[in-house]
Amino acid sequence: MSDDNGTIWQKALEIAKSQVPESEFIMWFRLSYIGYENGTILLQANNTFLRDQFVRKYSQFMREIISSLLGMPVELSVEAQSKTIDHHIAPQVSPRKAKNNIGAEKVIEAQPGISRSARPSNLQSRYTFESFVVGENNNFAFNAAIAIADKPGSSYNPLLIYGGVGLGKTHLMHAIGNRIVERYADFRIICVTAEEFTNEFIKTIHDRTTNDFKNKYRNVDVLLIDDIHFFQSKHGVQEELFHTFNALYDTNKQLVFTCDRPAAELKDFSERLKSRFMMGLKTDLTTPSFETRAAIVRKKLELYKRHFGEDVINLIAKSIETNVRDLDSCINQIIAYAELIKVEPTFEIAQNVIKQLTNSFMPSAIEVSSIIKTVADYYKLSISDLKGKKRSKNIALARQIAMYIIRETTDYSTTEIGSEFNGRDHTTVMHSCQKIEDLIKFDASFSSLVNHLIKECKEKSSL
Numbered sequence: 001m002s003d004d005n006g007t008i009w010q011k012a013l014e015i016a017k018s019q020v021p022e023s024e025f026i027m028w029f030r031l032s033y034i035g036y037e038n039g040t041i042l043l044q045a046n047n048t049f050l051r052d053q054f055v056r057k058y059s060q061f062m063r064e065i066i067s068s069l070l071g072m073p074v075e076l077s078v079e080a081q082s083k084t085i086d087h088h089i090a091p092q093v094s095p096r097k098a099k100n101n102i103g104a105e106k107v108i109e110a111q112p113g114i115s116r117s118a119r120p121s122n123l124q125s126r127y128t129f130e131s132f133v134v135g136e137n138n139n140f141a142f143n144a145a146i147a148i149a150d151k152p153g154s155s156y157n158p159l160l161i162y163g164g165v166g167l168g169k170t171h172l173m174h175a176i177g178n179r180i181v182e183r184y185a186d187f188r189i190i191c192v193t194a195e196e197f198t199n200e201f202i203k204t205i206h207d208r209t210t211n212d213f214k215n216k217y218r219n220v221d222v223l224l225i226d227d228i229h230f231f232q233s234k235h236g237v238q239e240e241l242f243h244t245f246n247a248l249y250d251t252n253k254q255l256v257f258t259c260d261r262p263a264a265e266l267k268d269f270s271e272r273l274k275s276r277f278m279m280g281l282k283t284d285l286t287t288p289s290f291e292t293r294a295a296i297v298r299k300k301l302e303l304y305k306r307h308f309g310e311d312v313i314n315l316i317a318k319s320i321e322t323n324v325r326d327l328d329s330c331i332n333q334i335i336a337y338a339e340l341i342k343v344e345p346t347f348e349i350a351q352n353v354i355k356q357l358t359n360s361f362m363p364s365a366i367e368v369s370s371i372i373k374t375v376a377d378y379y380k381l382s383i384s385d386l387k388g389k390k391r392s393k394n395i396a397l398a399r400q401i402a403m404y405i406i407r408e409t410t411d412y413s414t415t416e417i418g419s420e421f422n423g424r425d426h427t428t429v430m431h432s433c434q435k436i437e438d439l440i441k442f443d444a445s446f447s448s449l450v451n452h453l454i455k456e457c458k459e460k461s462s463l
Contacts, residue, residue, distance in 0.1 A: 008041075009033045009043075009066070011069055012065045012066045015065050016029060016058070016061070016065060017029075020058075022154065026147040026150065026154065026155050027143060027147045028050070028057060030050065030147070031044065032044040032045075039074055039075060040074065040075040040077050041074055041077070042079070043078045043079070044078070044079050044080070044081060045078055045080050046080070046146075047080055047081065047139070047143075048080040049139040049140075049143065050080070050143055051078050051079070054078060059076050059078070062076060063075065063076050122192055123174055123178060123181065123191045127171045127172075127174035127178065128175050128178055129142070129149075129175045131171075131299065131303065132171055132172065133288075133292060133295045133296045133299050134292075135288050135291065136289060136292065137167075137285060137286040137287060137288045138167070138285050138288070138292075141168075141284070144159060145159070145161070145173075145175060145176050148176055149176045149179035149180050152180050153221070153254040156281040157249065157252070157255060157280050158249070158254075158255035158280040159176075159255070159280055159281050159283070160263060160281070160282045161173065161256070161257070161283055162258065162259040162260065162263075162282065162284050162285070162413070163284050163413070164260065164285075164287070164412075164413060164416055165323055166324050166325025166326060167285040167286070167287070167288075167323050167324060168285055169226070169259075172258075173191070173224050173226055173256055174191065176256055177256075180254075187221040187222060188221050189223075189224070190216070190217065190220050190223050191224040191226075192225055193225070193227055193230070194229070194230035195227070195230050197225060198231070198234060198237045201213060201237050202237075205236075213240075214240075214243075214244070217244050218244055218247040218248065220253060221253050221254065222253065222254045222255075223254070223255050223256070224256045225256070225257050225258075227258060227260070228259045228266075229259050229261065229266060231266075231269065232266055232267055232268050233268040238273050239270070242272060245273070245276050255280075260411070261413040261414065262284070262414065262415075262426065263282070264278065264430065265407075265413070286415065287321065288324070290318060291317075293316075293321070294314060294316075296317075296327055297313045297316050297317055297327060297331060300327070300328055300331050304331070306331075306335060309346075309347070312334070312347055315347060315351065316350060316354065320354070320357070329357065330353065330354060330357055333353045334349060334353045337349055367409075367410060368410060370460050371405050371457045372386055372406075374453060374456055374457050374460060375398055375401055375402040375405065376398065378398075378456075379395075379398040381394075381395060386399050386402060386421075387399075387420070388422065399432070400436050401436055403417055403421065403432045403436075404432065404437070405454055405457060406420070407433050408454065409457060414427075414430050415429075417429045436450065
């Protein structure tokens with residue numbers, strides 16, 4: 001086989017594209033052709049997660065296609081990029097018409113690059129795929145985001161990225177926008193927070209320019225909205241967003257949203273709008289592991305052009321378990337402290353800074369612990385019973401009440417609540433909360449009991 005820029009590989013991709021679901025193709029076939037050696041086609045994936053998924057799902061499939069094209073057996077070797085996080089190359093196949101669920105069509109073709117000056121003002125250039133650290137907690141969301149940026153509007157529409165504070169939702173959303181800006185020069189992109197969208201809508205009502213608002217938001221190729229939980233209880237804005245969503249979705253325009261919880265958990269929210277958020281791809285971001293946190297610290301230091309010893313890096317990663325934002329805050333404070341006293345950042349300096357910071361990161365955790373203890377004490381249970389696997393009727397009810405109170409009185413998502421109860425699934429938490437809600441509606445005495453416990457929890461947390 002002659003190595004003619006991977007012609008056979010491109011032909012194989014065309015065949016695969018006709019046989020594999022489009023969403024699967026966009027997600028898992030983003031490989032770069034490297035070369036051909038001794039009967040083996042050499043490919044490169046942008047990260048180990050993509051490599052492992054392709055090898056597991058489609059390596060044999062592609063081997064058979066290529067062997068058939070060549071008339072002789074071949075092997076595939078897929079390596080993962082080791083030094084860079086992302087230089088993603090979409091499968092190089094001819095443009096095709098993409099269809100959404102209602103069958104509308106749009107030809108999607110890559111355009112030449114665009115100057116930075118043309119970047120939408122709200123799109124933060126520092127948030128890129130290259131600066132995003134991939135770990136087990138976010139690798140699916142990361143790959144989904146890249147697939148969307150490579151083929152906006154063709155699949156995974158809408159995309160909802162949800163998770164706790166500081167886990168990278170905003171970063172991924174802006175990275176999608178930045179990648180699209182670079183690859184699709186004629187695309188109109190709007191990136192806003194839910195609060196900005198709301199304020200702009202209110203202003204247009206005051207100024208009687210609602211038609212201008214509609215024309216602005218319903219005539220874009222990509223709409224990115226951060227923190228949609230802000231729309232809770234804002235029914236007029238929800239109505240406008242619902243119609244904006246439909247106008248864009250029906251014409252295959254890409255929609256990306258971020259939220260601090262699954263859409264199903266949004267309170268005081270239009271059910272039909274929630275259903276829109278839930279109809280596409282939903283992916284969550286969870287707390288990063290120690291290894292990922294250490295990689296994040298190294299990436300941040302690289303961006304800041306600073307150096308910490310491995311002992312300091314490991315101390316930060318071990319001590320700050322909350323989120324990326326807190327890791328960044330810790331790094332900046334260590335740098336600032338060291339510069340103030342004109343010394344290099346040391347292990348001792350890091351210890352002092354972390355000791356001060358960890359207290360400020362704990363209020364929510366302390367409150368949750370207090371809730372669990374209050375409920376356990378009321379039912380004369382141990383905390384281990386409440387968090388454990390026992391399913392006796394009184395323990396199960398107490399556990400459900402504790403979950404409900406946490407959801408009602410804290411900013412914890414159901415995923416985060418589940419982690420407090422030995423890693424229970426968020427669907428279990430949702431079911432538990434729904435059961436308590438139903439009991440409250442139909443049992444006045446039970447409702448009084450729950451309200452009493454909530455009051456007691458709040459009183460204890462204020463002490």
